[in-house]
Amino acid sequence: MILRFTLPYRTQPGQRLVVCGSLPALGQWAPEAALALHYDEATGHWSRELELPADQAEGSYKYLLLDERDGGRHWEWGPNRLLPTADATFSRLVLADWWRAPAQPENELFTAAFTEALFRRPTPAAPATPTTTGPAVRFQLTAPRVAPGEQLCVLGSDAALGAWDAARAVVLSDADYPTWTAEVTLAAPAAEVRYKYGRWNPGTGQLVELEAGDDRLLAAETDPQTLRVVADNQYRYLAAPWRGAGVALPVFSLRSRRGLGVGEFPDLKLLVDWAVATGLQLVQVLPINDTVATHTWVDSYPYAAISVFALHPQYLNLEAVAELRDPAARQELAQLRDELNAKDFVDYEPVMAAKWRFLRQLYQQEKRAFLADADFHAFRQEQAAWLVPYAAFCGLRDRFGTADFSQWPAKFRTPTQAEALTDEASTDFDEFGLFFFLQFHLDKQLREAVAYARERGVVVKGDLPIGIYRHSVDAWTQPELYHLHQQAGAPPDDFSTTGQNWRFPTYNWEQMALDGYQWWQQRMGHLARYFDALRIDHILGFFRIWEIPAHSVEGLLGHFSPALPFSQQEIEQRLGWFDYGRLCEPYIRWHVVQEVFGGQAQAVFDEFMDADEHGVIRLKEFVRTQRQMEAVINDKLAADPNHEEYYGWLRAGLFGLANEVLLVPDDQQPDHYHPRITLHLSRSFRELDAATRPRLQALYDDFFYQRHEGFWREQGLTKLPPVRWATNMLICGEDLGMVPASVPGVMKDLGILGLNIQRMPSDPSTEFGNPGTAPYLSVVSPGSHDMSTLRGWWEEDRAQTQRFFETILGHWHEAAPFYCEPWVVREILEQHLYSPAMWAIFPLQDIVALSAELRRQDPQAEQINVPSNPTHFWKYRFHLPLEELAKQAGFNGEVRELVSLSRRQQVY
Structure with missing residues (x-):
């Protein structure tokens, strides 16, 4: 069998294409031994022909772009291609392939969410009948976005393709869905063929539409022993991108x-x-x-x-x-x-x-x-x-x-x-x-x-x-896979001003990398047993995690890991001085104690603090850390349970003093330090001299917004791909909070959808997000389980609600209603439904808020989690039995109409 690879691809100087695959002639998946293709400047095609022994007719392959300028290896997107089989009549196979470009939005339509559920083909047609005479063409198109009641067809200039008569179009088989195939022997193989794919209604036996764009071209081929496998690029839809x-x-x-x-x-x-x-x-x-x-x-x-x-x-x-x-x-x-x-x-x-x-x-x-x-x-x-x-x-x-x-x-x-x-x-x-x-x-x-x-x-x-x-x-x-002496959490954000401490161990990524992240791949594979789409909680953790020392209860004394801490020498050069006591130990003076504890200042000082002759106050040994403080307060509370409020106030004050540091020592490298998160909000920072404050602020800004961008991008590109490609699930990342600038680009490259919450915009210069500007590869939502519902949020801050009512909903110079009325909910839901984002996903509480009769009376009882409370009781239960909700024909029809009008219910 003679096998010819051909692929149109315009490369740049220093780039070349190879075919890598399972056969010895294709390098057996070793890129350095792959089959090099030759470039034809006139046609823009890369091609290569080789002869295969009869026992090597089966195998798989993929195209690989080698960039000699930087040593980069760039695989085409998608699963491995299978070498096609052919009737013994044919002695030559021509593989007319197209480069499958990565990071294309339509690639996500090939995930299990679409192929196993949304566009599921319940009864695939019989495989395409193989041709036995040549020259023959096997049309092969990958297209998951086809309504279950429709099929695809091919129509063209050759008589075997209907001669542009829609009634005679060749219907493609979906036996290998999402790949559609049909084999034909052309009537006039010596002539160039023009053709297009289309949608076909098998019930009426009619062509529904032809795809957009110019005609596709098929060159002449007269050799009767040649079978051409035309693996065409994706179907060119007339409709807008799919949204759900x-x-x-x-x-x-x-x-x-x-x-x-x-x-x-x-x-x-x-x-x-x-x-x-x-x-x-x-x-x-x-x-x-x-x-x-x-x-x-x-x-x-x-x-x-x-x-x-x-x-x-x-x-x-x-x-x-x-x-x-x-x-x-x-x-x-x-x-x-x-x-x-x-x-x-x-x-x-x-x-x-x-x-x-x-x-x-x-x-x-x-x-x-x-x-x-x-x-x-x-x-x-x-x-x-x-x-x-x-x-x-x-x-x-x-x-x-x-x-x-x-x-x-x-x-x-x-x-x-x-x-x-x-x-x-x-x-x-x-x-x-x-x-x-x-x-x-x-x-x-x-x-x-x-x-x-x-x-x-x-x-x-x-x-x-x-x-x-x-x-x-x-x-x-597998304790070796985790740093059990550390705690994971999140830096301060809208959910918690002191950060979140989840108390989970952090990952030993170096150990996980030794076997190619097998633990993650097994975990993802198991989830794919149940799900066709997946939300990755705090996807930022694959770039860097907020790591909190074991002695802390709150998150302010944590630092990002991995990170590039400043050396003492670098700090001295940029500040002009370095004093461990002033920068790294809690800044406590008598006026600070008075400010925090008021009339109880002397009693609290006597019990928990000491002062030296210079007025510098230090916490006593038994309360040097927040964990120690927590234990002491818990003992007091157990002995005196009637004063719970007082001990809670005392604990908060002591915790606050422990947080009054400006630099956090690194636990791996001696004499290296991380700026404390939100240090500019501390008393310690405010009481620095006028010359030091701007220098320390510049150090802080460099550390959190510039120093790590390339470093964290590399971390994400190392850890995320093995997780992303372990399964065929549609992956969505929860990318809220303090997001490194590199995160959106890495997620886009990997086809991972981002999350856009209207109340928590990614742009720090805006108060509210606009669903209408969300990228296609994203999920828009008015809230999440970590937030109050729309109705609850509406009542939290009247001034903020008024600004939202005017700037986002467009009701200028009108007073916002005191309660989030059903018509307000409808406007907000419509904003999200009409967004260009692939998905608009709503908490059920927010959907039911459309009905004054069905909504829960108390909106505050609908919040699922309170992130600022590490001991929150997760007890929320929807107030209506689902059997009852199913009977609400009028309400359900209203929701269906909203979805339908936004065209999120359409396949095309």
């Missing part, structure tokens, strides 16, 4: 009549049904991993998973597992359901107590059949890498009363006993078998719900937390 709309709500917040006081995986089907009824095409949820560490309400925090693979027990529907055989137990379960469902919030501890109690009964009842179930054994074998240590961890957690494995007996502090503990022959197996039973049924119920959504053209979008819990299976089994 979705709804966001945590699974635990779903309310249904069959739930046990909390949303469960089968409830997703009800939300999907409502989405279909309202024209919405995506359902977004929060993380769903198991967070059971303490068996208290603290475990309600969905971002502190004890396993990045296991699912949370609260989402299991017990009846979907099996019916309880004990009549008394069935009656008690029914009674508990009524009691827990009557509450207006998720009462986490009673809900979980009920789940565990009846789950254990079901396990004992179904144990024999479960352990004999071939499906379970297949699940256990397939998921063993995480499932076995998870089951062992959970059993030991409950046996020893803590998830902190450092407190377990020495023989269990590492996972060496996991296999033995989970052996079915073990006398203690039931301690661990319960968790096999639990995860098998959770996995089954979630996959059923996702399959239900896909069949109805609805995308289910998951959420990947940036961190892991320090007392987790992941830390127990």
Whole structure:
């Protein structure tokens, strides 16, 4: 077989194209041994012909652009190409390919969100019939954006392509969707052929439209033994880029009549049904991993998973597992359901107590059949890498009363006993078998719900937390992958003026890189088992994370990691001096103590501070750090619980003093320092001399806005690609907060959608974002789970609301209504729906705010999380059963009309 590669591509001097692939002639995926192509200046084509032995007819390949100017290697976008097969009649294959350019917006239409759900082909046609006579042409077009009830066709000047008669167009097969194919033997192969692709309605047997642009050209070819495979560039749509709309709500917040006081995986089907009824095409949820560490309400925090693979027990529907055989137990379960469902919030501890109690009964009842179930054994074998240590961890957690494995007996502090503990022959197996039973049924119920959504053209979008819990299976089994002595968080922002401390360990990226980030790829692969789209929480963490020392409670004394701290010498050169005590220790003077503690200043000083002869005040040894302060205050509060407010005030004052530093020492490099975040807001900064303040401010601005841009871009381009390309999910990044300038460009290059929240614009010079200026590869939303709802926000700051009412909604010189009336909500939602962004996603609370009858009475009760509160109870539950929401025909029709008018319900 003679194989000829041909590709039109205009290169620049110093650039050249090669073909790299699985065959020896293509370098076996080694770029340095790839097949070099030759360039024809006249045609602008790169091409090369080679002869292959008969036993090497199958393989895969990809084009690679080599840039000799900087040594760059740039692969074309997309999966590996497969070498086409051909009938034995043909001795020559011509591959007429097109370069698949990366960073193109339409590339995201090839992700699973579109191919598995939105444009899903329920019944693919039969494969294209291969031709046996030549010269023949195999037309091959990649195009995912085709309505399920339509097909593509090719129409052209040759009689075999209909001679431009629309009724005789050649219909393409979608057997290899999103690739469409058809094979023809041209009637006049010696003539140049003009052709175009079009949309075809198989029901009417008519051409719907021809694609935009000039005719495509096919050169003459008279050799009867040649098969040309024309792998054309994407379909050229007449319509605007595709846009969709979705709804966001945590699974635990779903309310249904069959739930046990909390949303469960089968409830997703009800939300999907409502989405279909309202024209919405995506359902977004929060993380769903198991967070059971303490068996208290603290475990309600969905971002502190004890396993990045296991699912949370609260989402299991017990009846979907099996019916309880004990009549008394069935009656008690029914009674508990009524009691827990009557509450207006998720009462986490009673809900979980009920789940565990009846789950254990079901396990004992179904144990024999479960352990004999071939499906379970297949699940256990397939998921063993995480499932076995998870089951062992959970059993030991409950046996020893803590998830902190450092407190377990020495023989269990590492996972060496996991296999033995989970052996079915073990006398203690039931301690661990319960968790096999639990995860098998959770996995089954979630996959059923996702399959239900896909069949109805609805995308289910998951959420990947940036961190892991320090007392987790992941830390127990692979502690080398994390910096367990550090804490991850976020610098101060609109959510919290003192920063956020998530208390997660930070990642040891150097260790993770040794095996090509296998942990991340396994994690992403597991999420792709359930989701076709994914939100990456705090994607900025792949560029740099806010790392907080173990002795801090708040986030102000953290620093970015990795970073390029200033050396003491550089600081001395730029400030003109360096004094560790003045710059790096808390700045406390008597007037500061008086300002913070008022009439209690002397008493607080006597108990917690010392002063030297120069008036410099230092905290006493037992309260030098915020962790020490926290412990002391907690002891006082335990002994005197009636004065909780006073001790909270005292703790806040002491924490504030600990934060009064200007430089934070680096924990890796001696005599290197990071400027403290927001140092210009500190008393310490205000009381510097007039010459030092501008110099230190310049140092600060350089550090946070200039010094690291290239460095952090390199970090993102190193860590994100293995995560991004581990699956075919549509990836969206939560890129809010203090965003490095390099982040948007890296995300665009990788096809990762950004997030645009109207109340938190990326442009610091504007107060509110404008959805109308959002880029196509983005998600627009009026809020997130970390914010108050539209109605709640509207009532928080009257002056701000008035400015928004005038500048964003255009109601100049009008008084904003006191409450966020339904017509105001409608205007805001319409702004987002008409945005050019690929997705407009709305919290369900904001959608229901369109109806004065359906909205919740108290908008403040609708906020899901308060980021400034590290011990927030995640208990929000939607106030209406989804069965009731489905019956609201008038309201649902109004939502559907809004979506339809914005053309977010259209395939084209």
